[in-house]
Each structure stands twice: as C-alpha cells, then as structure tokens.
Amino acid sequence: MKALMEYTTEQLNEFEAAAQKKYDEFVAQGISLNMARGKPASEQLDIYDNMLNEHFKEIGFKSEDGTDCRNYGILYGIEECRKLFGEILGVDWKNVIACGSSSLNLMFDFIAQGMYKGFAGCEPWVCNKNRKFIAVVPGYDRHFGIAQYFGFELINVPMTDKGPDMDLVEELIKNPDVKGMFCVPKYSNPDGITYSDETVIRLASMKPVAKDFRVIYDNAYIVHDVYEEGDELLNIFDEAKKYGNEDNFVTFTSTSKITYAGAGVSAMAASDRNFKEISDRLTLQIISYDKMNQLRHAYFYKTVDDVKEQMKKHAAILRPKFETVLRILSEELGELGVAKWNEPRGGYFISLDVTTGSAKYVGELCKKAGVTLTGVGATYPYEIDPEDKNIRLAPSCPTVPELEIATEIICLAVKLAACKEIREGK
Amino acid sequence: MKALMEYTTEQLNEFEAAAQKKYDEFVAQGISLNMARGKPASEQLDIYDNMLNEHFKEIGFKSEDGTDCRNYGILYGIEECRKLFGEILGVDWKNVIACGSSSLNLMFDFIAQGMYKGFAGCEPWVCNKNRKFIAVVPGYDRHFGIAQYFGFELINVPMTDKGPDMDLVEELIKNPDVKGMFCVPKYSNPDGITYSDETVIRLASMKPVAKDFRVIYDNAYIVHDVYEEGDELLNIFDEAKKYGNEDNFVTFTSTSKITYAGAGVSAMAASDRNFKEISDRLTLQIISYDKMNQLRHAYFYKTVDDVKEQMKKHAAILRPKFETVLRILSEELGELGVAKWNEPRGGYFISLDVTTGSAKYVGELCKKAGVTLTGVGATYPYEIDPEDKNIRLAPSCPTVPELEIATEIICLAVKLAACKEIREGK
Numbered sequence: 024m025k026a027l028m029e030y031t032t033e034q035l036n037e038f039e040a041a042a043q044k045k046y047d048e049f050v051a052q053g054i055s056l057n058m059a060r061g062k063p064a065s066e067q068l069d070i071y072d073n074m075l076n077e078h079f080k081e082i083g084f085k086s087e088d089g090t091d092c093r094n095y096g097i098l099y100g101i102e103e104c105r106k107l108f109g110e111i112l113g114v115d116w117k118n119v120i121a122c123g124s125s126s127l128n129l130m131f132d133f134i135a136q137g138m139y140k141g142f143a144g145c146e147p148w149v150c151n152k153n154r155k156f157i158a159v160v161p162g163y164d165r166h167f168g169i170a171q172y173f174g175f176e177l178i179n180v181p182m183t184d185k186g187p188d189m190d191l192v193e194e195l196i197k198n199p200d201v202k203g204m205f206c207v208p209k210y211s212n213p214d215g216i217t218y219s220d221e222t223v224i225r226l227a228s229m230k231p232v233a234k235d236f237r238v239i240y241d242n243a244y245i246v247h248d249v250y251e252e253g254d255e256l257l258n259i260f261d262e263a264k265k266y267g268n269e270d271n272f273v274t275f276t277s278t279s280k281i282t283y284a285g286a287g288v289s290a291m292a293a294s295d296r297n298f299k300e301i302s303d304r305l306t307l308q309i310i311s312y313d314k315m316n317q318l319r320h321a322y323f324y325k326t327v328d329d330v331k332e333q334m335k336k337h338a339a340i341l342r343p344k345f346e347t348v349l350r351i352l353s354e355e356l357g358e359l360g361v362a363k364w365n366e367p368r369g370g371y372f373i374s375l376d377v378t379t380g381s382a383k384y385v386g387e388l389c390k391k392a393g394v395t396l397t398g399v400g401a402t403y404p405y406e407i408d409p410e411d412k413n414i415r416l417a418p419s420c421p422t423v424p425e426l427e428i429a430t431e432i433i434c435l436a437v438k439l440a441a442c443k444e445i446r447e448g449k
Numbered sequence: 450m451k452a453l454m455e456y457t458t459e460q461l462n463e464f465e466a467a468a469q470k471k472y473d474e475f476v477a478q479g480i481s482l483n484m485a486r487g488k489p490a491s492e493q494l495d496i497y498d499n500m501l502n503e504h505f506k507e508i509g510f511k512s513e514d515g516t517d518c519r520n521y522g523i524l525y526g527i528e529e530c531r532k533l534f535g536e537i538l539g540v541d542w543k544n545v546i547a548c549g550s551s552s553l554n555l556m557f558d559f560i561a562q563g564m565y566k567g568f569a570g571c572e573p574w575v576c577n578k579n580r581k582f583i584a585v586v587p588g589y590d591r592h593f594g595i596a597q598y599f600g601f602e603l604i605n606v607p608m609t610d611k612g613p614d615m616d617l618v619e620e621l622i623k624n625p626d627v628k629g630m631f632c633v634p635k636y637s638n639p640d641g642i643t644y645s646d647e648t649v650i651r652l653a654s655m656k657p658v659a660k661d662f663r664v665i666y667d668n669a670y671i672v673h674d675v676y677e678e679g680d681e682l683l684n685i686f687d688e689a690k691k692y693g694n695e696d697n698f699v700t701f702t703s704t705s706k707i708t709y710a711g712a713g714v715s716a717m718a719a720s721d722r723n724f725k726e727i728s729d730r731l732t733l734q735i736i737s738y739d740k741m742n743q744l745r746h747a748y749f750y751k752t753v754d755d756v757k758e759q760m761k762k763h764a765a766i767l768r769p770k771f772e773t774v775l776r777i778l779s780e781e782l783g784e785l786g787v788a789k790w791n792e793p794r795g796g797y798f799i800s801l802d803v804t805t806g807s808a809k810y811v812g813e814l815c816k817k818a819g820v821t822l823t824g825v826g827a828t829y830p831y832e833i834d835p836e837d838k839n840i841r842l843a844p845s846c847p848t849v850p851e852l853e854i855a856t857e858i859i860c861l862a863v864k865l866a867a868c869k870e871i872r873e874g875k
Contacts, residue, residue, distance in 0.1 A: 093709045123549050124739040131734040132558075139564040139575050139599065149565050149575055165733070172733045173565065283519045286741040307591070307598045308557040313550040313739065315712040 026360035027441055039442040046392060046435040049428070054393030056421055056429045084318065092314035098305055100290070101314055103321035108290035110327035111245060112274055113258045119292045120301070123312045126277035126289035130239050131169050133273060133291070136304050137202065137235065138173050143270065143296070145235035148173070148202055157195055157204030159187040161374060161402035161413045163212040166205040166241070170404075175202070177404035182214055186222035196231035203237040209256045210244035213374040213402055213415035215367020217254035227262030229271060237297075240274040246327075246334050247280060248369040249341050260292070269294035273301075278320060280337075280371065281330060288320045344418040347426045348373055355434035361441035373416040374402075375433070381440035382411045388436035394429045452786035453867055465868040472818060472861040475854070480819030482847055482855045510744065518740035524731055526716070527740055529747035534716035536753035537671060538700055539684045545718045546727070549738045552703035552715035556665050557595050559699060559717070562730055563628065563661065564599050569696065569722070571661035574599070574628055583621055583630030585613040587800060587828035587839045589638040592631040592667070596830075601628070603830035608640055612648035622657035629663040635682045636670035639800040639828050639841035641793020643680035653688035655697060663723075666700040672753075672760050673706060674795040675767050686718070695720035699727075704746060706763075706797065707756060714746045770844040773852045774799055781860035787867035799842040800828075801859070807866035808837045814862035820855045 030038060084093050086101040099105060100121025109116030122129055134148075141147040148154050156175040158167055159182050170177055178201070180191045187206070195201050206226070208218040218226070226238065240259060248254070263269040272294070278287030293301055324330050349366055352375070356362045363376045377385050386399035397415040400406040416433070418426055456464060510519050512527040525531060526547025535542030548555055560574075567573040574580050582601040584593055585608055596603055604627070606617045613632070621627050632652070634644040644652070652664065666685060674680070689695040698720070704713030719727055750756050775792055778801070782788045789802045803811050812825035823841040826832040842859070844852055 093712060095705075095710045123551075125549075125735045128735045135561055135565060139561060147575060149573060165736070168733045172730070279521075283741060284521045285737040286519060286739045304598070307594045309551045309554045310591070311711040313712045313742065315709060316739065316742070 026358060027438075027445060028360060030445075035442060035445065039439065042435050042438040042442070046388070046432070046439060049392045049432050049435070052393075054428060054432070055395075056393060056425050057395040079318070082318075082322070084315070086314065086318060086321070090314070092318045095310050097311055097314060098302070098309070100288075100312055101317045101321060103325075104288060104290070104317040107321060107324055107327065107330070108276065108292070111330065112242060112260075112276060112290075112292050114260055114274070114292040118294070118298055119290055120298075120305070121312065121317055122289045122291065124277075124279070124286050124289060124316065126241070126243065126275040126279070126291070127165055127169075129275050129289055129291050130166070130241065132304075132308070133237075133239070133301065134169055134173055134203075136301070137237065140300075140304070142235040142237060142300060145233070148175075148235070151200060151202075153200040155195075155198065155201045157187075157192060157201060158404045159204065159206065159211075160404070161213050161408075161415070162205060163207060163241070164397070164401040164406075166239070167404045170205075179404065179409075180204075182211065182216065184216060186211075186216065186218035186226075189222055189225040193225070193229065196229055196233070196236060199232045201231065202233055202235060203239060205239045205241060207241045207243060208259065209242060209254060210247055210367055210370025212243070212370065213372040213397075213413075215365050215370045215372055215374065217256055217368075220257045223257040223259055224262055227259055227268060227272075228266045229268065230266075231271065236271060238272045240272050242274050242276045243280065244370040245276055246330055247337070247371070248334065249338050249345055250368050251338075253369050260294075270296050273297050281334065282320060282323070286316070288317050341419060343423055344421070344426055345373065347423050348416060348418045348430045351427065351430040351434060355431070356437060359438070359441065362437050371417060371419050373418060375414045375416055375437075376412050377414060377437050378441050378444050379410045379412050381437075381444055382408060382414050384440045384443070385414060385433070385436045388439060389433055392432045392436070394432045396433075452784060453864075453871060454786060456871075461868060461871065465865065468861050468864040468868070472814070472858070472865060475818045475858050475861070478819075480854060480858070481821075482819060482851050483821045505744070508744075508748070510741070512740065512744060512747070516740070518744045521736050523737055523740060524728070524735070526714075526738055527743045527747060529751075530714060530716070530743040533747060533750055533753065533756070534702065534718070537756065538668060538686075538702060538716075538718050540686055540700070540718040544720065544724055545716055546724075546731070547738065547743055548715045548717065550703075550705070550712050550715060550742070552667070552669065552701040552705070552717070553591055553595075555701050555715055555717050556592070556667065558730075558734070559663075559665070559727065560595055560599055560629075562727070563663065566726075566730070568661040568663060568726060571659075574601075574661070577626060577628075579626040581621075581624065581627045583613075583618060583627060584830045585630065585632065585637075586830070587639050587834075587841070588631060589633060589667070590823070590827040590832075592665070593830040596631075605830065605835075606630075608637065608642065610642060612637075612642065612644035612652075615648055615651040619651070619655065622655055622659070622662060625658045627657065628659055628661060629665060631665045631667060633667045633669060634685065635668060635680060636673055636793055636796025638669070638796065639798040639823075639839075641791050641796045641798055641800065643682055643794075646683045649683040649685055650688055653685055653694060653698075654692045655694065656692075657697065662697060664698045666698050668700050668702045669706065670796040671702055672756055673763070673797070674760065675764050675771055676794050677764075679795050686720075696722050699723050707760065708746065708749070712742070714743050767845060769849055770847070770852055771799065773849050774842060774844045774856045777853065777856040777860060781857070782863060785864070785867065788863050797843060797845050799844060801840045801842055801863075802838050803840060803863050804867050804870050805836045805838050807863075807870055808834060808840050810866045810869070811840060811859070811862045814865060815859055818858045818862070820858045822859075 104121035105119045106116040109119045138149045154175050156170040158177040160179045181188050274292045277289035361378050382399045400408045402413050530547035531545045532542040535545045564575045580601050582596040584603040586605045607614050700718045703715035787804050808825045826834045
C-alpha cells in the first residue's frame with residue numbers, strides 16, 4: 024500500500040470505485056451505530072449491580088462517623104468519600120468536597136461564581152466585557168459550551184503530544200482579561216494524551232497577570248487506564264505549592280466513568296483559599312449532597328486500590344474496543360497518508376485527523392451510512408475546526424462487532440473524502 | 450390562670466420563683482435536645498428501607514421508555530418522575546424538570562441565572578446595584594440567605610393568617626428594582642399557614658413593573674398534611690394563566706420530606722418561556738441528573754395517590770409530635786398572655802411569638818438548659834427580628850418524650866423572660 028497522492032489517476036479511479044462500492048453496500052444495509060459520546064457500555068455498568076443496597080441495612084445507613092445518611096447534614100460529603108477522592112487526586116482530604124452526581128455541574132457552578140462574585144477579591148467576571156478563556160484544542164465540547172454560555176471569548180491553544188502548547192499559554196496569561204483555561208491533564212479528551220512532567224511543571228509555575236485566573240483542572244480520567252501500564256501524571260497541587268500557585272487550580276473528578284454515568288459521585292479539590300470561597304457559596308446553595316449515594320460508593324470502594332482493581336475490569340472491556348478501532352484504522356488507512364490518529368493508553372476517546380477540509384464531509388458520509396460521530400467541529404470552540412480535519416471517536420459504548428462495522432465505514436468515508444480532495448487538487 | 454400582667458408583685462415573685470426552680474432543675478440535668486431544623490425522624494426514614502433496590506434488577510435498571518438509568522441521558526429527568534411531580538404540582542408534566550436531590554440548589558441556581566444572564570431579555574440582575582427582593586416574614590432563613598448572598602436588599606412583608614400582606618406586595622412591585630419574592634404557599638415555614646384563595650389570586654394577577662420579576666414558589670410542603678383534612682391551596686399556574694402572568698412564577702419542590710432528606714428527588718415547574726430559559730442553562734450545566742434515584746422514586750410512587758397514601762404514615766408519626774408541643778404550650782402559657790403560636794395542619798414547624806424584645810433571651814435560656822432552637826432571629830433577613838419576638842420550633846426530629854421536656858423548658862424560658870419584662874416595665 025502506497026500513499027494515495029502517488030496513485031496515478033487510473034489507480035485512484037479504481038481505488039475510489041472499490042471504496043464507493045463497499046460504502047454503498049453498507050449504506051444499503053441501513054446501519055445505525057453511535058460513536059458520538061463517551062458512554063460506558065452496559066456490560067461495564069453491570070459490574071455495579073451489587074453496589075446498591077446489599078450492605079445498607081447492616082450498617083444502618085450510617086457513615087463511619089455515625090451520621091444517618093438518609094437525613095440532612097455534612098455539607099462537604101461523608102468523610103470516607105472525601106478521603107477516597109483525596110487518595111485518587113493525591114490531595115489532603117480536608118481540601119476535598121464530595122458532591123452530587125455531576126462534576127460538569129461543579130465546573131459550571133464554579134465559573135458561574137466567578138461571573139457573579141469573582142475570585143480573590145477581584146470584580147465579578149461578568150463586569151469584564153473582554154473576558155477570555157483559553158481553550159486547548161481539540162478539546163471537550165462541554166467545557167467550551169460553558170465558557171461560551173458565560174460570554175467568554177475562547178482563544179485556541181493547540182494540543183501537542185506533551186499537552187497544551189505552553190509557549191502560547193505563557194504568552195496569553197500576560198493579558199489580564201484571560202481568566203482561566205480548561206485542562207484534561209490525563210488521557211485528554213479527545214486526544215488521549217497525558218500531560219508531560221514538563222507541561223505540568225510549566226502550568227504549576229505560571230504567574231498569570233489576572234489574580235483571578237483559574238485553571239479548571241478536569242481530572243475525569245485519572246484512574247482510567249486501558250493498559251496495565253497506564254500513563255503517569257505529575258501531581259499539579261504538589262508542583263503548584265512549590266511556586267505558591269495552588270490558588271490557580273481547582274480540580275474536578277467523578278465516578279461517572281467508574282461506577283454509573285450520571286449517577287455516581289463527583290468531587291472537587293481546591294486550595295484553602297478557593298475551598299473557602301467555594302464553601303461560602305455551597306453553604307447557601309445546598310443543605311447537603313446525596314449521602315446515600317456517597318455511602319454506596321464508600322462501601323464499595325474502601326481505598327483507591329479498590330478503585331484501581333475495579334478499573335482493571337473496565338480496561339478488560341475497553342481494551343478490545345480500542346484495539347479493534349486502532350487495528351482497522353491502521354489496516355485500512357495505514358500508509359495512505361490521508362489520516363493520522365493517536366493510540367491512547369487510557370481514557371475514552373480516539374482522535375482522528377483526516378485531510379484538511381474534509382472532516383465535515385467524512386462525517387456526512389458516515390451519517391449517510393448510519394454511523395453517528397461526535398458532531399464534526401465539536402472538539403473546537405464555536406464548533407469551528409479551522410482546518411476541518413479533527414474527528415472524535417468514542418469506542419466505549421458499541422460492541423466489538425459494531426465497532427468493526429463502524430470503523431470500516433469511517434475508513435471508507437475517509438478514503439472517499441481523500442479521493443475527492445486529490446481529484447479536485449489535480 | 451390569669452394574665453401575668455395582672456399578677457401582683459408578690460404573685461409575680463412567687464410565680465417566677467417556681468418557674469426558676471423548675472428551670473434550674475432542668476439545667477442541672479445537663480439536657481441536650483435539638484429543635485432547630487426541620488429534619489425528619491429516623492422512624493420516618495425507616496419507611497423507605499425497601500425503596501432502594503428490591504426491584505432494580507427485575508426491571509433491568511430501565512425507565513419506562515427503556516432508557517438504562519445507569520447511563521447518561523434524558524436531561525429533564527425520566528418521564529415517570531416528571532409525570533409524578535406534574536400530578537403533585539398540578540402542572541403539565543412537559544413543563545416539569547425532575548432533577549437532583551436538592552430543590553434549594555435549584556432555587557439558588559435559578560437566582561444565579563438571573564444574576565449573570567437575566568430573564569425575559571432584561572439585563573443581568575448583577576448589573577442593578579439597587580436590586581431588591583421581597584421577604585415574607587417570618588420566613589425561611591435559607592431563602593433569605595440566597596438573596597443576601599447575591600446582594601439583594603431584602604424588604605420585609607409581614608405574613609398574615611391568609612399569606613403575605615398583599616397590599617404591601619402590590620405596592621412594592623411598582624418599583625422596577627424589585628425583582629422577585631420567595632413564597633412557601635402551603636404550610637409556610639415557619640408559620641404553617643396556607644395561602645388563602647384570595648391571596649393566591651392576588652399573587653397570580655400581579656403586574657410587576659419589572660418584566661424580570663420572578664416569584665420563587667417553594668412548594669416544599671405541598672403533600673405534607675399532618676391531619677386527615679389538610680389545607681387546600683389554589684393552583685397558582687391555573688390562576689396565573691387567567692391573567693397571562695404564568696412567567697412570573699417558577700415552582701419548586703422535592704421529596705426531601707417525602708422519602709430521604711437530602712437524598713430524594715427535586716423538581717421545578719415553569720411556564721414555556723421560563724422552561725426554555727432554564728433549559729438553555731441546564732443543557733450546559735449538566736449531562737443528566739441521577740436517574741437511578743429517580744427510578745427508585747418512580748417505582749415506589751406510581752401516582753400522586755401513592756404519595757398521599759404514604760404521607761399518611763408520616764402524619765401518624767408527626768401528629769403526636771405537633772400535638773405534644775401544642776398541648777404543653779397551651780397548658781403552660783395558655784392564658785398568661787405572654788405568647789402566641791399557630792396550630793398548623795401540616796408542614797414541619799410551629800411558630801411561637803413571645804413578648805416583644807424577649808425572643809433572644811428565651812433562646813439563651815433554652816440553650817443554657819440544653820434545648821437548641823433555630824437561631825432566634827433567623828426567620829428574618831439579616832437575622833434581625835425587628836420586634837425580637839419570633840421563635841421557630843421544629844418538632845419533627847425529636848421523640849415525643851424529648852419534645853415534652855424541650856417544650857416544658859421552652860415554656861419556662863418564656864415565663865422567666867416575661868417576668869423579667871414585666872418587672873423591668875413596672
């Protein structure tokens with residue numbers, strides 16, 4: 024197999040005709056497969072069927088400190104949950120708040136607080152008409168959506184194989200209107216890249232001009248290794264302390280992709296100062312979070328090791344899915360020189376870059392053949408991928424046979440789009 | 450027993466000495482009882498031990514429409530929950546959103562939205578430095594706390610036995626800076642008063658000058674009758690529609706005092722316009738609420754009649770508690786003319802008015818004797834009860850024997866405070 028560019032017109036026609044034929048066969052089958060969102064598969068959720076109640080009565084619905092979890096109280100969450108998340112995040116549990124079922128909700132509320140109250144004694148963000156947020160691209164559409172909702176101008180910073188382009192970030196934070204950035208430091212969404220030590224250290228040592236600059240450090244995939252040896256991520260809080268910068272970071276995580284998606288427990292960890300400012304709000308926002316669900320989780324997971332042991336079962340389910348997609352991508356597109364993709368060691372996504380200007384067309388072809396992808400462009404603010412080349416693949420939910428068909432269709436779409444590009448170029 | 454005012458000094462001294470002696474005996478006992486918050490009692494929570502999982506597996510964790518509730522999806526909550534709350538609130542279920550565990554959180558977020566976004570195309574509330582909110586007093590401290598957190602000036606409107614003083618409300622809404630009010634229309638907190646039909650109709654027909662005026666209609670006790678015949682509350686949405694005013698109201702409720710306090714399901718209902726503005730936020734704030742908990746509730750309660758049937762069990766637990774407090778209040782303070790209280794037919798509280806200027810002192814005496822009451826003054830904004838006379842009693846959590854002791858101590862404190870008042874007056 025040689026690069027498609029080197030094909031003679033005749034070869035290209037043949038190649039295209041073959042691809043078109045196969046593609047049409049799939050279209051004829053009326054397939055409907057969804058690779059749009061990072062949803063866990065049912066088989067993964069089955070693992071927790073016994074988490075729910077078995078032990079509730081014997082422990083009298085009480086947390087370790089004797090609190091009846093069926094009743095009000097304990098704003099910061101039950102101690103055992105705070106300790107568990109403290110271990111997961113590598114933070115003192117006293118700086119952790121165990122909350123409800125959604126970490127996205129926590130991030131939204133944190134930014135909302137910046138909007139109407141402001142941080143570190145600075146004016147509310149809403150008062151700054153030029154407020155800006157750094158968007159590492161490609162990135163998580165829901166992060167961008169929050170910043171857009173709150174009227175931030177989003178500034179793209181490209182992702183590298185070591186994390187965000189830090190030269191650019193260090194330049195941007197000289198602007199007092201730049202109020203923060205989103206980071207998914209481990210198994211980034213969608214690239215599956217884990218920030219290098221150097222990147223974490225450069226983030227930790229940043230001295231933004233804006234005293235109310237905050238990094239929304241979304242550690243959604245912190246224990247989500249797909250292989251035995253997962254990536255290692257340097258502890259941002261330990262590093263930030265060395266530079267007196269711990270107030271620049273608030274970290275978020277949840278068990279949505281550990282136990283139940285949307286019905287797990289979320290948590291945030293923050294420096295003493297940020298913790299105080301957050302809890303001044305929480306005191307008025309809620310009486311207490313769902314401690315029953317926290318109790319379920321704390322009973323199921325005594326320590327972070329229990330979580331890691333459990334996550335191996337996830338890996339066993341996810342690995343063949345990732346490998347199916349990656350195998351077919353390399354078999355079908357290997358040396359054609361029309362697509363690039365990463366091979367993540369964890370997380371929930373594979374990021375596929377196709378020839379510039381053809382991602383949307385690939386998406387259309389896939390849709391026509393019954394394969395739903397994350398909206399092409401969604402990995403960029405305002406859903407505008409300047410090069411129209413990035414596609415996020417979410418292999419977690421479909422079965423392996425479904426993934427085989429879906430990935431074949433994706434590859435065919437990439438081939439057809441590439442042929443079109445080349446022909447129009449010639 | 451005659452009015453204390455009519456006692457001769459000698460009689461008063463005798464009376465006071467007797468009260469002081471009994472009071473000292475209680476102090477000596479080192480009692481510790483809490484009547485501060487409207488927390489359900491364990492016996493009430495026990496009712497739901499079987500709600501949790503029994504049926505989960507047989508229904509495969511699926512909602513009626515086949516959605517796997519262990520996974521993401523369905524932003525507005527599962528249909529069966531929306532329908533249940535629709536029945537409870539008397540609203541079309543399509544205007545209902547079933548959410549997480551806290552309705553207070555929903556109210557906070559709604560007001561936050563007014564702060565940073567604004568409603569009905571008006572400027573964000575944060576931009577109005579003179580923003581005001583109406584506080585019906587005595588009222589719920591957490592409502593006032595939210596408005597204060599967001600920098601609203603709170604304007605007191607006294608509660609009458611028919612609801613808020615509507616003459617005053619109708620006057621205040623002529624001010625464009627008055628952006629809303631909190632209402633607990635059924636079994637109000639703390640008075641236990643249900644708004645009369647006239648009050649509901651006058652609320653429904655209000656034409657506030659501020660287009661973004663919103664009533665936070667907190668229907669926390671809508672099915673919380675303590676007696677067979679509970680109070681009847683006119684449906685605010687039906688009435689408001691008659692005047693084209695349905696956008697003035699957003700109603701909130703939860704099962705916190707139906708199933709688990711802080712671990713139930715909350716809901717809000719809003720007009721099409723408000724629903725749209727709220728869901729524009731929700732779409733970005735969260736992926737989906739905890740459908741597992743919604744499923745538990747929907748399975749346990751098929752219809753509003755199931756809820757009402759269940760609430761009779763609550764009434765059986767709460768009635769003797771209310772009656773114990775009310776009996777002792779009338780036995781001890783009956784004709785002394787030094788205290789007034791209401792006799793609610795539902796809800797969670799009894800509101801006690803003592804002689805002007807002595808509520809704080811009564812609170813201190815109770816505390817010294819080991820009885821914790823809701824912070825005296827907390828039923829008013831800024832914790833300032835202008836007449837220092839209102840005390841909120843929460844009889845739901847202590848046992849009947851505990852309530853007997855607590856109420857005796859409260860009565861003794863009221864007597865001692867009254868004697869002090871009278872002596873200093875003489």
